[in-house]
Amino acid sequence: MRPVAIAGVAAVAVGLLAALDRGIAAAISPTSAVVTLLGVLGLVQGVRYANARRDRRRLLTEPGEPERRAPAAVPGSALDERIAQVASPAPGGYRSRRDLRDRVREATVEVVARDRNCAREAAAEAIDDGTWTDDPAAAAFFDTRTAYPVRVRVVAGVRGRSNYWYGLRAAIDEIERIDGGEP
């Protein structure tokens, strides 16, 4: 870079001298080809510099919104962010999926045990073998040996979401239905 910079400074110096002293300008007497070359060089470099602006945001300070009261967190919004992460059909996020499944399973065991008036172990068995619900997507969410229904897989494929995401929503719908909403 240094030789290029030296060459640039030298060129500017010669240009300034030529502007002041016509004799130097006459001595250089560039040909038409050289002038064209300089023009192309200037244009290319100019476009290159101007291009630096592209994709660059202006670094203005954002003062935020002090007029608004500090917003309250909505219970479950953090969980929704985690669910959104596993909505993609791309592989990975195994631990996140497993943690989410465990959490939903815990709630489901409680709901099923209460609904059937049985022990938690019996409820856990019903969840493991998929007999706790008539919804095949909800059943497949906990029972990894069972495949998701074709309808769910087709819809997930078309909409670009994971089967897991549809299974999770089906499971939450189902336990909410069984729970009935009364504390």
Next chain:
Amino acid sequence: MSGSRDAAVAPEAAGAGESEASDAGESLTNDLGEPETDDATAAEVSDAAAAEPTETPTDREHRREVATDRWLGIAGAALSLVGLGVLVRQSSLVLAGAVGVGYAVYARAGEAPTATLAVTRSVSDAAPEPGDEVRVTVRAENVGERALPDLRLVDGVPPGLAVVDGPARVATALRPGTAVTFEYTVRGARGDHDWEPLTAITRDAAGARERVSDLDAPTAIACTPELSAGGDLPLRGLTTVHHGRVSTDVGGAGVEFHATREYRRGDPLKRVDWNRRARTGELSTVELREERSATVVLLVDARESAYVAADPDAETAVEASVAAAGQAFSALLDGGDRVGVAALSPLDCWLAPGSGTVHAARGRETLATDPALAPTPSDERFYRSLWLRRFRRRLPADAQVLFFTPLVDDTAATLARRIDAHGHLVTVLSPDPTATGTAGERLVALERRQRLRTLRSAGIRALEWGDDSFPVAVAAATRRWSR
């Protein structure tokens, strides 16, 4: 500190002449993206130097100075024009490029000036009631030597307050000795509210460089709601030896029949069962259910996880809990019980149980302005076992606990069971902050319902209220609960 003198809270209302400034500020704020100021700026700027002596600049903390990249690429555009002009042998294009070079020099020539301002902030009412509108007037005078060609001021409105009228900001240009005034209105909400520093953003005339400073002008308002008794909450059977209103299973003097027993020498004659004496000839004494007072501690969950609401702009569960605790506080004191206040929070908050008018005032103050129950969560970390150890050490042996918590995590439910297990009967009172829109929200609501059920099955009274008011929920629950 010079800033403290400037920022003295003046309770008088703002002058009518200054109200124009806020309107002008509003129109300017919409143009914040563009650094050019328009004629409206001049209208709100007053020549302060003529009216008042020059003030001392407010203490300022420099935050950052950056190039805004506003003119980034202008040199490239100029060079392109020159190159193109040379290429096509057009001198007019080369000249146009020279204009671009002029802009590039203009962008690099300036320097963002320092915001040497004297800032004063006054509020129309330093002790408003919740819901009252408070007019805030901010005046900033350029007491420096240099003009500020592009100045933006953004006030540090306390996070617990919402602005209901006018933006809390202004954009203007100030010559030395001139001042700008802007106004806005906030709605009072429970708690002590301290204004954060005012942010001043100055730019050079070209807007190429920017300097951000914080100007400290301390202002505060304290909003202490009146406590009104509501929700005549039935207490559990853990009482003191003093007379009160809580019915116990102890026979003695009272109103409600409890049992009969053999007459003992010294029993008052009015409690002898004369009917039985006439029927059988035996002397027996009627025992009545003793009514005693209770010692109650109102425990409010104010951990970060309790600052939740079904809508981001709605009141948090902590606000609902504090409002309900205030109603219970008054109702219990009126009933002759001894009442204290504590917070489940990283910050310490403890008002020992007591009674009387002085204690009532202390309780009102604690619930309104204690930092542990502030409208926004504390940044400190909460240590559960440390908190529980300290709380148990302070809790009188005969105290029962009314625990106000949204129950959105397991910690609150576990603590309720542990306090109950230590012999301090617990009643859980839970405002419902859950929403039912998304899958995550529905799952959290379901888990909360399960926690309530688990507490009830463990013998802990639990009451929740959502859209209903607290007294209505208490009245409904009282019918379900036995003594």
